[in-house]
Amino acid sequence: MQLCNFAYYLKFMIEKKDVSLERAVLIGVVTKDQDEAKSKEYLDELEFLTYTAGGEVVKRFTQKMEMPNPKTFLGTGKMEDVRQFIDENDVGTAIFDDELSASQERNISKILNCKVLDRTNLILDIFAQRAQTSYARTQVELAQCEYLLPRLRGMWTHLERQKGGIGMRGPGETEIETDRRIVRDKIALLKEKLKTIDRQMSVQRGNRGAMVRVALVGYTNVGKSTLMNVISKSDVFAENKLFATLDTTVRKVVIQNLPFLLSDTVGFIRKLPTQLVESFKGTLDEVREADLLLHVVDISHPNFEEHIESVNKILGEIKCADKPTIMVFNKIDAYKAEPLDSDDLQTERTKRHYSLNEWKSTWMSKIGNNALFISAINKENLEDFKKRVYDEVRNIHITRFPYNKFLYPDYDETL
Numbered sequence: 001m002q003l004c005n006f007a008y009y010l011k012f013m014i015e016k017k018d019v020s021l022e023r024a025v026l027i028g029v030v031t032k033d034q035d036e037a038k039s040k041e042y043l044d045e046l047e048f049l050t051y052t053a054g055g056e057v058v059k060r061f062t063q064k065m066e067m068p069n070p071k072t073f074l075g076t077g078k079m080e081d082v083r084q085f086i087d088e089n090d091v092g093t094a095i096f097d098d099e100l101s102a103s104q105e106r107n108i109s110k111i112l113n114c115k116v117l118d119r120t121n122l123i124l125d126i127f128a129q130r131a132q133t134s135y136a137r138t139q140v141e142l143a144q145c146e147y148l149l150p151r152l153r154g155m156w157t158h159l160e161r162q163k164g165g166i167g168m169r170g171p172g173e174t175e176i177e178t179d180r181r182i183v184r185d186k187i188a189l190l191k192e193k194l195k196t197i198d199r200q201m202s203v204q205r206g207n208r209g210a211m212v213r214v215a216l217v218g219y220t221n222v223g224k225s226t227l228m229n230v231i232s233k234s235d236v237f238a239e240n241k242l243f244a245t246l247d248t249t250v251r252k253v254v255i256q257n258l259p260f261l262l263s264d265t266v267g268f269i270r271k272l273p274t275q276l277v278e279s280f281k282g283t284l285d286e287v288r289e290a291d292l293l294l295h296v297v298d299i300s301h302p303n304f305e306e307h308i309e310s311v312n313k314i315l316g317e318i319k320c321a322d323k324p325t326i327m328v329f330n331k332i333d334a335y336k337a338e339p340l341d342s343d344d345l346q347t348e349r350t351k352r353h354y355s356l357n358e359w360k361s362t363w364m365s366k367i368g369n370n371a372l373f374i375s376a377i378n379k380e381n382l383e384d385f386k387k388r389v390y391d392e393v394r395n396i397h398i399t400r401f402p403y404n405k406f407l408y409p410d411y412d413e414t415l
Contacts, residue, residue, distance in 0.1 A: 021056035023090065025082065027074065028097035030064045039097075041303055045270070046097050046119060048221075053126050058091060072107050073100060083112050095122055098271075102151045119271055120147060135197050142190040145183055152179050198285070212260040212396045214253075214389070215290035217315065219307040220267030222298040223330040227376040228264040231386070248286045255390040258397065263290065270310045284318050291396050293325040294389070299359070299373070300334035302352060324396075326370050326388060332356060333375040 026046050030039045039062055047057045063078045072079050073096060082094065093115045100108070100118040109116045117125075124144050131137040216224040232251035249264045263286045287293070295311065297304050308327075315321045338352040354362075356373065364371045372388055374381045 022054060022093055023058050024050055024055045024093040024095050025086065025091055026050070026057055026060045026095050026097065027082065028060070028062050029068055029074070030062055031067060036062075042097050042270070046095065046122070049119070049122050049126065050095060053122055053129065055093065055095075058089060059085060061085075068098065070101075071104065072111065073098075073104050079108070079111055086112055086114055093117060095119075105151060123269070123272070135194075138190055138193055138197065142187065142194065145187045145190065149180065149183050149187070152183070202285075210400055211252075212292070212393050212400070213263065213286075213290045214260055214292045214294060214393065215263045215265055215287045216294050216296055217265055217287055217311060218267060218296035219298065219304075219311055220269050222267070222296045222301075222307070223376045224264055224267065224296045227294075227296060227328070227330065227374075228262065230376050230379060230382065232262055250286070255386050255393070258390060258394055260393045260397075263287075268311050268314045270306070272310075272314065287315070287320050288318060290320075290323065292389075292392055293320070293323050294328050295325050296328045296330050298331050299329040299356075300331040300336070302338075304329075305351075324392065326372060326392065327364075327367055328385065329364075329371065329373045330376055332373050333378045333380060 026043050028039050028043050028046070030036050034042070043060055043062070047060075050057050061074075061078065061082050063074050065075065069075060074082070085091070086094065091114065094108070094112050094117070096108075096116070096118045098118065099120045100116070105116055105118070124140065124147060127136075127140045128144065131140045216228060218224055228249065228251065232253045248266070251262050253260055253262045265284070265286055293315075295308070297308055301307065312321060315323075335356055337355050351359075360371070360373070369388060372381070372385050374385050376382075
C-alpha cells in the first residue's frame with residue numbers, strides 16, 4: 001500500500017514538474033541554402049537549447065520557401081496554422097530558428113499573441129542563466145542591451161513638449177527615444193566596466209609568468225569540462241546541457257615533471273550571436289594567448305564535421321586559426337555507425353555508416369599524430385592523450401627555456 005502511494009506521489013510530482021515547464025513551439029524554414037535535413041538538424045539543436053533554457057517543445061513547424069518572409073518570416077497560411085495551434089494547446093512561447101528583425105518580431109507578436117523569441121534571444125537567455133561571476137554577468141548584460149536596442153517597442157508620447165512659445169514647439173523627445181538613450185548609456189557604462197575587468201585579468205595573466213598555456217576549445221557540449229576535470233583533477237562544473245561552462249577556468253596541470261596552465265573556455269555554436277562574440281572577447285583572450293589549442297570534438301555526433309567548421313570559423317574571427325592545434329575526438333564510447341541493410345540495394349553507403357577505423361583513414365589520417373581518439377568519461381586512451389600533450393608542451397617549453405637539466409635530462413645543449 002505504501003509502495004502504491006509512493007508511486008502515485010512520484011507520478012504526481014513528475015506531472016507537476018512537466019506542467020511547470022514553459023511550453024513552446026519551434027519554427028524553421030527550408031530554403032535553397034538549407035535543405036530539409038539541415039533544417040531538421042538545426043531544429044534538433046534548437047530543441048536542446050530550449051530544454052537547456054527550461055522549456056518543453058510541443059510541436060515543430062517548418063515551411064519550404066525561397067527565402068523567409070521579410071514581414072512575418074513565414075507565409076500567411078502557415079502563420080495562421082501556428083496561431084491556431086498555440087491558441088488550442090495553451091502554448092506560451094514561439095521560438096524561431098533564425099534571428100528576427102525588429103519589425104518581424106513586432107508583426108509576429110501581434111499575430112500569435114504570445115512570447116516570440118529567436119535563436120539569438122534564446123542563447124542570450126541561457127547565457128544569463130549560466131553566468132556566475134561578475135565578469136560573465138557583465139558580458140551577458142552587454143550582449144542583451146545591444147540586442148535589445150533596435151528592438152525597443154512602443155511610441156508613447158506622454159513626454160512630448162506641446163506647449164506654445166519659443167523652443168517648446170514640436171513633439172520633443174518621445175518615450176521610445178528616452179528608452180534608447182538610457183540603453184545606449186547603459187551599454188557605454190558596461191563597456192567601461194568590461195575594460196576595467198579586462199585590464200585586471202590581463203595583469204592576472206601576466207602574473208602567471210612564462211608557463212606554457214594550453215586552451216580547450218570546441219563546440220558546446222563536447223566534453224571539454226569533463227576532460228578538464230580528468231586531466232587537472234579539479235571539479236569544474238560539467239553537465240549534459242549546452243553552455244554548461246561560461247566562465248573561463250584556469251588550472252595548473254603537471255604531466256610527468258612538466259607544469260603548464262590549462263584553461264576551459266566557453267563552447268561555440270552555429271549561428272553564435274555576433275553580440276556574444278563581441279562581448280565575450282575578454283573571455284576569448286585566454287584562447288588568443290594560448291600556446292597550444294586542444295580542439296575537442298564530439299565524434300559521436302552525426303554532424304561533428306560541421307561542428308569543426310563552425311569552431312574553425314570563430315577561431316578565424318578571433319585570429320587564432322594558425323595556432324598549434326591538436327584535434328581531440330572525444331566520446332568514442334558513444335560512437336555508433338549507422339547500420340546498413342545489406343539486402344537494401346537502394347541505400348547508398350555514406351559517412352554515417354563509417355566505423356571509427358574507417359574515419360581514421362579519411363582526412364583525419366592527414367593530421368597524423370595530432371588526431372587523438374579518447375573517451376574522457378571512461379578515461380579511454382587517456383595515457384596516449386597525456387603523452388601527446390606532454391610532447392607538444394615540452395617542445396614549446398624547450399623553445400622558451402633552451403636548457404633545463406632537471407626538466408630535460410636527455411636534452412643535448414650543444415644542439
